[in-house]
Amino acid sequence: MKVTVKLFATFRAGRFNIEVRDYPAGTTVADVVKDLELPGEKLGILMINHRHVDLDRVLSEGETLAIFPLVGGG
Amino acid sequence: MTALQTFLSENAADELISWQHQQQAATQFGVSLAEVEEAILTLQLLPARYQRNQQMLSTTQQLQLFRSKVAVIGAGGLGGYILEQLARLGVGQIVSIDDDIFEENNLNRQLLSSPANLGRVKVEVAAERIREINPAVSLTPVQAWFDKQSGGELLAGADCVVDAVDNVTARLELAEVCCQLKMPLVHGAIAGWYGHVATVLPGDDSMQTIYRHWQGGKGVEQQLGNPSFTPAVAASLQVGEVCKVLLGQGRLLRNRQLVFNLLDMEVDEIPL
Numbered sequence: 001m002k003v004t005v006k007l008f009a010t011f012r013a014g015r016f017n018i019e020v021r022d023y024p025a026g027t028t029v030a031d032v033v034k035d036l037e038l039p040g041e042k043l044g045i046l047m048i049n050h051r052h053v054d055l056d057r058v059l060s061e062g063e064t065l066a067i068f069p070l071v072g073g074g
Numbered sequence: 075m076t077a078l079q080t081f082l083s084e085n086a087a088d089e090l091i092s093w094q095h096q097q098q099a100a101t102q103f104g105v106s107l108a109e110v111e112e113a114i115l116t117l118q119l120l121p122a123r124y125q126r127n128q129q130m131l132s133t134t135q136q137l138q139l140f141r142s143k144v145a146v147i148g149a150g151g152l153g154g155y156i157l158e159q160l161a162r163l164g165v166g167q168i169v170s171i172d173d174d175i176f177e178e179n180n181l182n183r184q185l186l187s188s189p190a191n192l193g194r195v196k197v198e199v200a201a202e203r204i205r206e207i208n209p210a211v212s213l214t215p216v217q218a219w220f221d222k223q224s225g226g227e228l229l230a231g232a233d234c235v236v237d238a239v240d241n242v243t244a245r246l247e248l249a250e251v252c253c254q255l256k257m258p259l260v261h262g263a264i265a266g267w268y269g270h271v272a273t274v275l276p277g278d279d280s281m282q283t284i285y286r287h288w289q290g291g292k293g294v295e296q297q298l299g300n301p302s303f304t305p306a307v308a309a310s311l312q313v314g315e316v317c318k319v320l321l322g323q324g325r326l327l328r329n330r331q332l333v334f335n336l337l338d339m340e341v342d343e344i345p346l
Binding site: 008009010012017040041042043044045046047050052054055068069070071072073074 | 148150151152153237238239240241242245262263264265266267268269270283284285286287288289290291292293294295297298300305331333335337338342344345
C-alpha cells in the first residue's frame with residue numbers, strides 16, 4: 001500500500017521532507033519509525049491525516065503520516 | 075481631584091505625561107513610580123513611553139496591562155526575552171521564577187546574560203534589568219525550582235503564566251498546576267532552528283498532547299543546542315499571546331500548536 005510520510009525538523013536530515021512510500025498491509029506507525037531509523041526517545045507529534053495517533057496505529061492505503069521530533073528546550 | 079491628579083492633568087501634553095514629569099510627581103507627592111503610572115492611566119492619560127503602543131492598544135487597555143500580573147517560569151533563553159517584552163509592554167506585575175545562575179554557555183542567546191553577570195542569580199539580574207528599562211513596573215524575583223509542590227504558592231494571583239522552562243518534566247507539572255489553579259498558560263519550546271508555541275486554557279489537554287510520546291528525556295535540543303534567534307522568535311510569539319490573554323482580544327493559539335522551522339522557513343499549525 002502507498003503511504004505518504006512527512007518528516008519535520010531534524011528528522012529530515014539524511015532522509016526526506018515528504019515521500020510516498022510502499023509498505024505491506026498491517027504496517028504500524030512504529031514499523032515506519034523503525035524503517036526510517038528514527039530515534040524512539042526523540043519522537044514528538046505523530047499524526048495521520050491531521051489526527052494524533054499512537055505508535056501501534058495501523059496505516060491504511062493513501063494515508064499521510066506526519067512525524068515531528070520532540071522539542072523541549074527553553 | 076487630588077493634588078497628584080491636578081499635577082498630572084496640568085503637565086499633560088497631547089494626553090501624554092513625560093518620564094520627567096512622572097518622576098517629578100513621584101518625588102513631589104512621595105509616591106512610587108508605579109502609583110504615578112496608575113494615576114496617569116486612570117486619568118485616561120498615557121505615560122509617554124507607551125505612545126507607540128497607541129492605536130494598537132487603547133489607554134484603557136494599557137491600564138488593564140498595568141493592573142495585570144504575569145508569572146514567567148524560567149529566566150534563560152525564552153525567559154530573558156519574555157521578561158524584557160512584558161516590561162516594555164507595560165505589564166505592571168511580573169514574577170520571574172528560576173533557581174539558576176548565569177554560566178558561560180548562556181552568553182550566545184540569553185538576553186540577561188553578560189560576562190559581568192556570570193555566576194550571578196538569573197532572577198536578580200532580571201529584576202535589575204527591568205528596573206533599568208521600566209521602573210514603573212515591578213519584577214518580583216523568585217529564586218526557586220518550580221514543581222508541583224511549590225507551584226501553587228509561586229503562581230498565586232497570576233492572570234497568566236508563561237512556560238519558559240527547559241525540560242518536559244517541568245512543562246507537564248506546570249500545565250497540571252495551571253489547570254488546577256485555572257490559570258491560562260502560554261507554552262513555548264525550542265531546539266536549534268526549530269520551535270513551537272501554544273496557549274493552554276484551564277481544562278485543555280494541549281500540553282499532554284504535545285508530549286504524548288515523551289519517554290522521559292530531553293528533546294532534540296540536546297544535540298542541537300539553541301542559537302541567538304530561535305528563543306527570540308518563540309518568546310515574541312508567546313508575549314503576543316500573553317497580551318491577548320490579558321486583554322481578552324484576538325484569536326488565541328488555543329487547541330492548536332504553531333510549529334516553526336527557521337532552517338526551511340516553514341510554519342505549520344497542528345490541531346491539538
